[in-house]
Structure formats: C-alpha cells, structure tokens
Amino acid sequence: MRRKLAAGNWKMNGTRADLAELEALCTAHDGADVDLLICPPFTLITAAAQLCDGHDMRIGGQDCHMAASGAHTGDISAEMLKDAGASAVILGHSERRADHAETSDIVRAKARAAHDAGLLAIICVGESLSKREAxxxxxxxxxxxxxxxxxxxxxxxxxxxxxxxxxxxxxxTPTPDQIGDVHDFIRTRLEKRFGAGIGRSVRLLYGGSVKAGNAAEIFAVSNVDGALVGGASLKADDFSPIIKALEAEAHAS
Ligand SMILES: O=C[C@H](O)COP(=O)(O)O
Known part of the structure; x- marks a missing residue:
C-alpha cells in the first residue's frame, strides 16, 4: 500500500515571517495518516527544517544542480540541500523547464544526483494546452x-x-477521467520499465489548481497518491483542508 503524500511547493514565495504558516501546519497535522512535505525557497530551508524538528513534516528544495559541487554560480547541489535539512527535491517542474530551458535529460541527471545524496526526487511531467488539444x-x-x-x-x-x-x-483542472487516464498510463509505464515491484511502489501526485473544493474528488481518482500543491500551500488555512481530504481518502482506501 502506497502511503499518500501532501506536498506544498511555495515556489518563489515566502520570507521568514511566513514560517508561521508552516508552524500552524505542524500543529494541525501529526503526519500519522499521510506524509507531509513543504518545499520553500532555498533561503528558508534551514529555518524550516529546524522549525519542523520533532514533527512529521518534511522539507524539500525546488531544484538542485546535477553536480555535487563546483563552479556553478548561483546553483545549489543535492548535497547542500541535504546539509541544509531537506529530505526531498522537486525536479523538472514545468516552470523550470520553461524558464531555465531544462530538458528531460537534465532532469534525469539532477534526479540521479538527488538519489546519490539520499533525497526523494519528485519528478514532474505534464503537457501544454496545445499538446492536449492535439x-x-x-x-x-x-x-x-x-x-x-x-x-x-x-x-x-x-x-x-x-x-x-x-x-x-x-x-x-482536468476532469477526474482525464487525470485517471494519465495516472493509469504513468503507472503502466513504470511497471513496464521497472517491473511490478518498483513500478507499483512509486507514488504519483497530481498537481495543478488543487484546492479545498476539488481535492476530495481528485484524491478519489485511481492511482492518485496525493498532490503537489502550489498557491494553496502558502497559507495553512488553505492547505490544511487539502491535507484533511487526503487523510480522509487514506482512511477510506
Ligand atoms: O508545483 C505545484 C504546481 O505547479 C501547482 O501549482 P498551483 O497549485 O498553484 O496550480
């Protein structure tokens, strides 16, 4: 049975004052039923990890370099994320693919670096509107x-x-059927490439305009093991109902 995961991606949002939102989440949720993860900007990782010490709330980065160290001004390695207190990293987000011309080959190298550093790699995939319409x-x-x-x-x-x-x-948001079609496809591809054991154990998250009002419907879809939430993860009052919907789905399934 795959453990469900509620992950928040703060993107380029948040200063130290916003750690109060994280503190509120830690108080409201004990992580007994679902895994919890917040990926704040690099600048907040150490403080966020310290704040979450003793709570079942993991902290992650939003990107890492493919090399462990070296002359890469402005970049952060997977080792550095780990050292700062992160245990996960989002890779290949469409905003990184678009803003930084990240190809899938680059994403794969970064994911390998994340694995080598002992981080959970959250690898993002997704189609543009024109590709869906076609x-x-x-x-x-x-x-x-x-x-x-x-x-x-x-x-x-x-x-x-x-x-x-x-x-x-x-x-x-896509319809539940559209989400289910893609998640089932991803599951089949993973099973084909890695075998049933690994293929069935990799968790699949849906991301894109998840909010309190649509979370339960999305979490009921086949092969949806949780969500990667952007805007609605910034405030505890918005993210908490989404976590509760995932907890309810975990109990029901
Ligand atoms: O990483 C999160 C996704 O980009 C979803 O963002 P959103 O929930 O603001 O649509």
Missing amino acids: QNTLDIIGGQLSSSIPDSATGENTVVAYEPCWAIGTGL
Missing part, C-alpha cells in the same frame, strides 16, 4: 517519463508528479 498528451508524458527518470529510481527515492502546464495557477 491529443498528444500521452505521447508527451511517455517521452518525459522515459527521459526524466533515472535507472536508480525506486519507490523509496522517487515520486512522479503529473502537472498539466495549463492547469498550473490557472484555476483550470
């Missing part, structure tokens, strides 16, 4: 899965997040 969604997702996930992937060190680009921050 009915190329599964081709795109299949290609991203093949190229972005390293051979070192296991259920313990890898999570795949399906995030349709057109649903991110837009208030638009």
Whole structure:
C-alpha cells in the first residue's frame, strides 16, 4: 500500500515571517495518516527544517544542480540541500523547464544526483494546452517519463508528479477521467520499465489548481497518491483542508 503524500511547493514565495504558516501546519497535522512535505525557497530551508524538528513534516528544495559541487554560480547541489535539512527535491517542474530551458535529460541527471545524496526526487511531467488539444498528451508524458527518470529510481527515492502546464495557477483542472487516464498510463509505464515491484511502489501526485473544493474528488481518482500543491500551500488555512481530504481518502482506501 502506497502511503499518500501532501506536498506544498511555495515556489518563489515566502520570507521568514511566513514560517508561521508552516508552524500552524505542524500543529494541525501529526503526519500519522499521510506524509507531509513543504518545499520553500532555498533561503528558508534551514529555518524550516529546524522549525519542523520533532514533527512529521518534511522539507524539500525546488531544484538542485546535477553536480555535487563546483563552479556553478548561483546553483545549489543535492548535497547542500541535504546539509541544509531537506529530505526531498522537486525536479523538472514545468516552470523550470520553461524558464531555465531544462530538458528531460537534465532532469534525469539532477534526479540521479538527488538519489546519490539520499533525497526523494519528485519528478514532474505534464503537457501544454496545445499538446492536449492535439491529443498528444500521452505521447508527451511517455517521452518525459522515459527521459526524466533515472535507472536508480525506486519507490523509496522517487515520486512522479503529473502537472498539466495549463492547469498550473490557472484555476483550470482536468476532469477526474482525464487525470485517471494519465495516472493509469504513468503507472503502466513504470511497471513496464521497472517491473511490478518498483513500478507499483512509486507514488504519483497530481498537481495543478488543487484546492479545498476539488481535492476530495481528485484524491478519489485511481492511482492518485496525493498532490503537489502550489498557491494553496502558502497559507495553512488553505492547505490544511487539502491535507484533511487526503487523510480522509487514506482512511477510506
Ligand atoms: O508545483 C505545484 C504546481 O505547479 C501547482 O501549482 P498551483 O497549485 O498553484 O496550480
């Protein structure tokens, strides 16, 4: 049975004052029923990890370099994330792919670095609106899965997040059937490549305009093991009902 995961991606938001939101989440949720993760900006990782010490709330980064160290001004390695208190890292988010020209090959190298450092790699895949409208969604997702996930992937060190680009921050979401089709496809691809053991143990998250009002419906979809939440993870009052919906689904399934 895969343990469900509620992950928040704060993106380029948050200063030390916002750690009060994290503190509120730690107080409200004990992590008994679902895994909890917040990925704040790099600047808050150490303070966030210290704040969460003694709580079942993990802290993650939003990117890492593929090298362990070296002359890469402005970059952060997986080792550094780990040293700062992170235990996970989001990789290949569509905003990184678009803003920093990250290819799936680069994402795979970063995921390998994350595995080597002992971090959980949350590898993002997702189609653009034009690809969906052209009915190329599964081709795109299949290609991203093949190229972005390293051979070192296991259920313990890898999570795949399906995030349709057109649903991110837009208030638009795919229908439950559309989400189910993609998640079932990802599961089948993982089983084919890694075998049933690993293929069935990798958790699959949905991301894109998840909020309190749609979380329960999304969490009931086949092969959805949780969510990667952006905007609605910034405030405890918004993220908490989403976590509660996932806890309810964990009890029901
Ligand atoms: O990483 C999170 C996703 O990009 C979803 O963001 P959103 O919940 O603001 O749509």
